[in-house]
Amino acid sequence: MAGLGLALPGTLMQRSVRCGWPGCRCHADPPELHGPYWQWTRKRAGKTVSRQVPDDQVDDYRQWIDNHRRLRELVAELEDLTLAVADQRAGRHAPAR
Numbered sequence: 001m002a003g004l005g006l007a008l009p010g011t012l013m014q015r016s017v018r019c020g021w022p023g024c025r026c027h028a029d030p031p032e033l034h035g036p037y038w039q040w041t042r043k044r045a046g047k048t049v050s051r052q053v054p055d056d057q058v059d060d061y062r063q064w065i066d067n068h069r070r071l072r073e074l075v076a077e078l079e080d081l082t083l084a085v086a087d088q089r090a091g092r093h094a095p096a097r
């Protein structure tokens with residue numbers, strides 16, 4: 001598992017945004033939004049956390065998100081294996097009838 005490297009939950013998406021300048025073209029009619037920019041988002045304890053991702057870091061984020069998915073799969077396999085081992089031990093230690 002340690003061989004996976006960095007890992008990150010969440011999703012990566014492209015978003016077009018409005019800025020805070022009232023006179024900007026992004027507030028015009030029709031609006032010309034800024035971007036699209038890459039944005040990473042995740043939910044943690046009911047709160048959404050997001051940050052803008054520089055173009056040259058998008059591949060890294062993809063890799064980290066991939067790693068995290070793989071990590072979740074490995075944890076699920078480990079849980080199944082652990083239950084199987086627990087069952088085996090229970091069988092071995094069970095009193096003879």
Ligand SMILES: [Zn+2]
Nearest residue numbers: 019024025026
């Ligand atoms: Zn703007």
